[in-house]
Amino acid sequence: GNSVTQMEGPVTLSEEAFLTINCTYTATGYPSLFWYVQYPGEGLQLLLKATKADDKGSNKGFEATYRKETTSFHLEKGSVQVSDSAVYFCALRWPTGGGNKLTFGTGTQLKVEL
Amino acid sequence: KAGVTQTPRYLIKTRGQQVTLSCSPISGHRSVSWYQQTPGQGLQFLFEYFSETQRNKGNFPGRFSGRQFSNSRSEMNVSTLELGDSALYLCASNRGGLGTDTQYFGPGTRLTVL
Numbered sequence: 001g002n003s004v005t006q007m008e009g010p011v012t013l014s015e016e017a018f019l020t021i022n023c024t025y026t027a028t029g030y031p032s033l034f035w036y037v038q039y040p041g042e043g044l045q046l047l048l049k050a051t052k053a054d055d056k057g058s059n060k061g062f063e064a065t066y067r068k069e070t071t072s073f074h075l076e077k078g079s080v081q082v083s084d085s086a087v088y089f090c091a092l093r094w095p096t097g098g099g100n101k102l103t104f105g106t107g108t109q110l111k112v113e114l
Numbered sequence: 115k116a117g118v119t120q121t122p123r124y125l126i127k128t129r130g131q132q133v134t135l136s137c138s139p140i141s142g143h144r145s146v147s148w149y150q151q152t153p154g155q156g157l158q159f160l161f162e163y164f165s166e167t168q169r170n171k172g173n174f175p176g177r178f179s180g181r182q183f184s185n186s187r188s189e190m191n192v193s194t195l196e197l198g199d200s201a202l203y204l205c206a207s208n209r210g211g212l213g214t215d216t217q218y219f220g221p222g223t224r225l226t227v228l
Contacts, residue, residue, distance in 0.1 A: 101172070
């Protein structure tokens with residue numbers, strides 16, 4: 001079946017450091033890929049998405065590129081801020097057959113310190 | 115435009131009781147999905163409703179059920195509560211199209227079973 005694997009957290013960085021959170025997926029065909037962020041006490045917010053191979057999603061300084069050859073969708077940001085502290089989830093969705101069901105990774109907690 | 119709203123935000127029940135959670139989607143959205151979030155199992159898909167019909171279902175026991183009304187509002191019900199049902203229950207809505215349509219999440223209902 002479809003699955004998403006994320007790097008284990010927590011990840012602790014200093015402000016302005018470079019961030020990478022790894023995400024790989026297992027699926028046949030070409031699912032859509034997403035990164036969601038969850039701040040303490042809140043629901044999930046869509047951060048960015050990509051729907052086909054080589055697409056790059058970007059938002060608020062975060063980027064991720066859909067790599068079909070490595071089945072990966074790693075999240076990156078060049079300079080993190082304290083306000084980026086949150087839990088980040090990688091997810092996939094099939095365009096047909098699965099409705100709008102999202103399959104999530106386990107989440108990676110990011111803590112950014114001054 | 116108002117976001118996805120969920121009521122109540124917090125709920126405490128005892129084992130054996132039943133509970134009903136409510137979700138109001140964004141205006142114009144016809145699809146509502148439910149997810150369970152726990153520290154051990156992460157985010158797991160419960161079911162999706164579209165135009166008052168269940169379109170997809172996750173691997174949960176029959177104690178978990180849902181429905182959708184003609185105004186797209188949705189409820190989920192859990193009967194004979196168990197301690198393991200303690201979780202954050204998230205609702206998400208989108209316009210209903212399959213594929214790339216963005217899902218918007220509510221803040222969740224935190225259920226504690228004692």
